[in-house]
Amino acid sequence: MTASRRSGWNSLLLSGLLAASPAWADELAGPRYQIQGFAAQGLIGSTHNNFFGDSRDGVSTRFTEAGLHGSWQALDAVRLSGQILYRQAGESDQDGLRADYAQADWQFYQTEASQLGLKFGKVKLPYGLYNETRDVPFTRSGILLPQSVYVDNSRDLLLAAPGAFLHGASVQPYGAFDFLLGWVRPDFDSPSVEYSFLGNIRPGTLKGQGALGARLRWDLPTDTTLMLTHADARADYSPGIGDTLTAGKVRFRNLLLTAQQRFDTVTLTAEYGEPRFDNTGFGPYFPSSHRTIQAGYLQGEWRFLPAWELMLRHDFFYRDKRDKNGHLFALTTGLPAHSMFARDTTLGLRWDTTPNLMLRAEFHHVDGTGWLPGPDNPVFIDREQRWNMWLLQAAYRF
Amino acid sequence: MPHAYFFFRRLVLLTFLLSPLAALGGIIVNSDVEAQRISIASLRNIYTLRQTLWPNRQPIVVFVLPDDHPVNVAFAKEKLGLYPYRLRQTWDRMSFSGMASAPIQVKDENEMRARVRATPGAIGYTSKDMVYDGIKTLRLE
Structure with missing residues (x-):
């Protein structure tokens, strides 16, 4: 019932979009607004474990993404932008249509080579290379982003949040610099985030307090990008x-470190x-814990033909740096040790069939x-500890 | 490391030389743009959305042809030293995150000239190095 109502909404939304997209074509001068969007459908099959639906020994079709993005240059120094997102990902994300972000950006200082601005509203959170556009299939390096760093389990926390960011950019002979520094109130109040922080769905609620976010990006003239992202978020639990x-x-x-080197067709x-x-102060049934995760990946992309790209990635995730193989965890809880780590080797192929259509295939050995x-x-x-997964995705943009 | 880099650069150069689209025309701007010439660095900053104002602080309006249009492919590679797909990645990253507006895409060179002529602060490119009414051609240096 809900699903059909949602898809009804979706087609309404899409038809609205298609009608709106060529709007600036009849306006010869520079447009003050832009509309763009995308829609993507995935197929997932796997062995032993499920990923986004009943993919085990079968095919899950429950990975759908669609978005409508708009921006409006209201004044020379003020731009409004936002995105409506439809997303379904198996049992993990059934929220369907949602407002992704809506922000105002006031560029109060602009010269030929530098800008300084303030963006506020429900703002996109800077986190590594891909987070701000993580739901736009074309901007990702694969059908799935590396799960170590961009954990889909905690995505709600990282997406967008009410707050403000001061940002700046400057082009210098030794490269281009960008920074973002801000304060937001992140969203901890979702089942998946509760699951990852409190180990289960609890009767109470986790309420996000202030969070600090900062990112520094340096694009060197050698086609190198170096980046530092810092995040510090807190939440209080009401039983x-x-x-x-x-x-x-x-x-x-x-503190997330990023390095990218681009050589001709290789990245x-x-x-x-x-x-x-x-975790502190949850009483005798949930002892305080302090753990350090280790998460990272290495990835190579090769555009071997103008429309074809091959991707190879090794991704690693250790839930507790001091208990990488999970032995201690298994000993104390009696639960399987393999829930404490994941090492994923991924091979992916991308074909930009036309400028509007992208097809992708991907294989994971985890x-x-x-x-x-x-x-x-x-x-x-x-x-089960060792499992494989393949994915196919078709993505359309306008 | 630097060796590998130059090796790849040489490869890029070689691709350009072998490309049948090597004869590319001009960088065109609206007649109200004050500049007479433009540096390669500046052109690259404009097309990667890092430079948004002309030296006299007039906002720049950036026009592009479709990603797979031969003139766009030639422009991206020869003038900017970037593959069209890398440009698209940059535009997507900047526009979908709300940090900048993506360049305005036109369908062919006729529309490119018409829009650049009609839009204050506009910049675009064409395949022929010709003089057109109401459009200024910038010298690249």
Whole structure:
């Protein structure tokens, strides 16, 4: 019932878009607004574990993404932009249509080579290379982003949040610099985020407090990009009725390092971080914990023909730096050790069939279940350590 | 490392020399743009959306042909030293995140000239190095 109502909404939205997209064609002068969008459908098959639906020994069609993005140059120094997103990803994301972000950007200082501005509203959060456009299939390096760094389990936390960012950019002889520095109130109040922070869906609610975000990007004249992202977010827990937890606090901190080198048709990328999670004050049934994750990947992309690209990636994720193979965890909880890590080797192929249509195929060999989506694999002991996954995706843009 | 870099640069150069589209025309701007010439660095900054104003602080309006249009492919490679797909990646990253507006895409060279002629602060490119009414051709240096 809900699903059909949602798809009805979706087709309405899409028809609206298609009608609106050539709007600036009849306006000869520079347009003050732009509309663009995308729609993508994926197919997923896997062995032993599920990913985004019932993919195990079958095919899941439950990975759909569509977006409508608009921007309006309201004044020479003020631009408004926002995005409506439709997303479905198996059991993990069934929210359908949502407002992704809506922001105003006031560029209060502009010269030929430098800009300084303030953006506010529900703003996109800077986090590594891909986060701000993570739902736009064309901007990703694969059908899936490296799950170590861009964990789809905690995506709600990283997407967009109410707040403000000061940003600046400057072009110099030794490269181009960009920075973003801001304060937001991130969204911790979603089942998947609760799952990753509190190990389960709890009766109470996690409410995001202030979070600090900063990113520094340096594009060198040697076709090199270096980037540092810092995030520090906190949330308070309000216990529910009959709750075994008391009013505790969680904190997430990370310093993410990014390096990319582009050679002619080859792009090499690496990102690495050690996010720190702290849980305190949840009472005797949920002891305080402080753990450091290790997450990173190495990736090569090769555009061997103008419309074809091959991608190879090795991605690693350790839930606890001090217990990488999960032995300690298995010993103390009796649960499988493989939930504490995941090493994913991915091979991907991209074909830009036309400038508007992209087809992709991807194969993953995964050792570990560290980032396996919980809602798609509810029975903990049924999860298997070594599993494979293939994905196909068709994405259209306008 | 630098060796590998230059090796690739040489490869790029070689591709250009072998390309049948090597004869590319001019960088065109609206007649109200004050500049007479433009540096390669500046052109690259404009097309990667890093430079948004002309030296007299007039906003730049950037026009492009479709990604697979031969004139666009030649312009991107020869004038900017970038593959069209890399340009598209940059535009997508900047526009979908709300940091900048993507360049305005026109369908062919006729529309390119018409829009550049009609839009204050506009910049575009054509395949022929010709003089057109109401459009200025910039010297690239």
